[in-house]
Amino acid sequence: MNACNDWLKVCSLASLGKNALEPKEINGIPVLVINGDERRLVIPRSCPHMSASLVDGVFDGHVLTCTKHLWQWSIDGGGTEMGIGEAPLLCYETREENGDLYCRVTEELRYEHEDEDF
Ligand code: FES
Numbered sequence: 572m573n574a575c576n577d578w579l580k581v582c583s584l585a586s587l588g589k590n591a592l593e594p595k596e597i598n599g600i601p602v603l604v605i606n607g608d609e610r611r612l613v614i615p616r617s618c619p620h621m622s623a624s625l626v627d628g629v630f631d632g633h634v635l636t637c638t639k640h641l642w643q644w645s646i647d648g649g650g651t652e653m654g655i656g657e658a659p660l661l662c663y664e665t666r667e668e669n670g671d672l673y674c675r676v677t678e679e680l681r682y683e684h685e686d687e688d689f
Pocket residue numbers: 618619620621622623637638639640641642
């Protein structure tokens with residue numbers, strides 16, 4: 572990853588698979604890159620509900636579903652909760668430039684209950 576001020580290059584956009592959920596590490600912090608049809612997000616890997624791994628979630632390009640209790644989020648909407656979901660996804664700040672995805676990770680984003688199943 573290349574530093575550009577405090578922005579770090581995560582990967583090239585072309586390297587991301589369609590509708591991919593790709594685990595990466597940025598500054599030693601585990602993150603999940605979501606490659607949506609309309610938008611890309613970089614989030615913590617754990618679910619905001621009970622910390623199941625979202626690496627194993629189901630993603631159709633627009634909606635991410637945690638397979639443990641079926642909470643859902645709109646990726647087009649920036650991680651807002653949908654359906655029975657009760658909390659939004661935490662998202663790292665990202666930008667895209669010259670075909671690359673950059674992320675600003677100054678500290679690890681955590682949900683308050685990171686204590687099980689991850
Ligand atoms: S742990 Fe993800 S919905 Fe419950």
